[in-house]
Each structure stands twice: as C-alpha cells, then as structure tokens.
Amino acid sequence: MLPIFDSIRDINFLSILIRMLIATSCGAIIGIERSIKNRSAGFRTHILVCIGAATASLTGHYLYLVAHLPTDMTRIGAQVITGLGFIGAGTIIVTRKQTVKGLTTAAGLWATGIIGLAVGSGFYEGAIVGTILVLIAECFFANVGQRIRYTPEFRAIISYQSKQSLDHALRFLKDRGMAITALQVSSENDDGVYVYSALVRLRPSSNLNPELIMERVSDISGILAAHVLSAEKKQRG
Numbered sequence: 001m002l003p004i005f006d007s008i009r010d011i012n013f014l015s016i017l018i019r020m021l022i023a024t025s026c027g028a029i030i031g032i033e034r035s036i037k038n039r040s041a042g043f044r045t046h047i048l049v050c051i052g053a054a055t056a057s058l059t060g061h062y063l064y065l066v067a068h069l070p071t072d073m074t075r076i077g078a079q080v081i082t083g084l085g086f087i088g089a090g091t092i093i094v095t096r097k098q099t100v101k102g103l104t105t106a107a108g109l110w111a112t113g114i115i116g117l118a119v120g121s122g123f124y125e126g127a128i129v130g131t132i133l134v135l136i137a138e139c140f141f142a143n144v145g146q147r148i149r150y151t152p153e154f155r156a157i158i159s160y161q162s163k164q165s166l167d168h169a170l171r172f173l174k175d176r177g178m179a180i181t182a183l184q185v186s187s188e189n190d191d192g193v194y195v196y197s198a199l200v201r202l203r204p205s206s207n208l209n210p211e212l213i214m215e216r217v218s219d220i221s222g223i224l225a226a227h228v229l230s231a232e233k234k235q236r237g
Contacts, residue, residue, distance in 0.1 A: 023054035057120025165222025
C-alpha cells in the first residue's frame with residue numbers, strides 16, 4: 001500500500017470528500033471515452049455509477065465502524081454489484097440481424113461500479129490502477145480486437161423427411177468442427193407427406209467453405225436439400 005493514502009483511509013469528512021472526488025474523476029475518465037464513441041452509457045452515467053457505488057461502500061463502513069451496528073459492511077456493496085447487472089443490461093442491444101452490441105459498455109459500467117466500491121472502501125491504489133486498465137482496454141485494445149481473425153457464423157436450411165436424417169446431418173456438421181448456435185424446425189404437408197425444414201445457425205471453428213459443406217450434407221441419406229442462406233457479420237462490443 002502507498003503511504004501517501006494512509007492519512008485518508010479513516011472515515012472522516014475529509015476522507016469522504018476525497019473519496020467522492022476520486023470516484024467522480026475515475027467515472028469521468030472512463031465515461032469520456034464512451035461518450036467520444038457515442039455509446040449509450042456515457043460521461044454522466046459512468047460518473048453516477050461510480051459515485052453511487054462509492055457512497056454504498058462508504059455507507060456500509062459507516063454503519064459498521066461509526067454507528068457500530070451489528071451488520072456486514074460488505075452487504076450493501078454486494079447488492080450494488082447485483083444492481084449493476086440491470087443497468088448494464090439496458091445498454092445491450094440485439095439487432096435485427098441477431099447480433100449483440102453494447103457488451104463492452106455494459107462491462108465498462110460494471111467495472112466502473114467496482115472501482116467506485118474500491119474508492120469508497122479506501123482502496124485507492126486498486127481503484128486508480130483499475131481505472132487506468134479499463135481505459136487502456138477500451139481505447140487501445142479495441143484496435144487489437146479488430147485485427148483478430150474469426151470465422152463468421154452462417155445460416156443454412158436443411159430439408160429432410162425423418163428426424164434420423166437430421167440427426168445424421170447435425171452429427172456430420174459437429175464432426176467437421178461446427179458449433180450449432182441456433183436450430184428452428186418447421187414442417188409442411190405436401191400431398192399427405194410431411195417435409196421438415198431446419199433453419200440452422202452454424203459457427204465454424206476454422207475457415208471452411210459453407211457451400212461445400214452444405215453440398216456434403218445434401219448427400220446424406222434422407223436429406224432432400226441443404227443450402228446456405230447468409231453469412232453473418234460479427235458485431236464487436
């Protein structure tokens with residue numbers, strides 16, 4: 001621990017004021033970056049989350065250390081962490097293309113709340129280092145994330161007449177390293193004969209040719225047809 005903070009670790013008016021100012025600064029630093037990128041939770045939201053978390057942490061310490069009440073001073077902070085999940089959920093959006101946006105902002109809000117708890121408890125070193133690392137992750141690691149290669153998901157339609165045929169097709173896909181992320185089955189009556197269609201969303205583990213894979217699936221006994229609908233672009237939070 002840094003000795004320069006030792007004089008303001010006790011609960012008194014000066015330390016409360018300093019903790020609130022530090023919480024405001026940490027929230028503002030993280031929030032500025034989000035506001036610049038025009039995210040749903042920006043400058044003021046991050047400040048309020050950090051101040052609120054710091055106040056909750058301070059309240060727990062006050063009730064236990066000053067008011068001498070028989071309570072767990074970490075309980076209020078624990079409830080803050082739970083509440084941050086609801087706030088973060090409000091920044092997450094599922095687009096029409098069934099992709100998710102806002103995860104980084106939600107995670108940043110959660111981290112900001114934890115930083116506020118650290119400030120309120122007097123753990124200044126952890127709060128300052130945490131703020132710096134969150135800022136580095138949001139500012140500099142974004143470019144690194146854009147350069148990471150990934151195999152996009154794609155959707156395909158598989159038509160078949162028996163469940164056993166579909167099971168064979170899905171087993172074939174899994175054996176080729178494909179993860180099935182969604183599956184929706186519908187049926188159609190064609191002159192008294194039921195024909196089933198499976199809408200499958202697949203995530204390859206390697207750079208495979210979706211069209212070629214579906215051609216192989218079409219050759220499986222009992223499969224009437226199999227073709228690719230569309231590839232899906234991955235949205236980064």
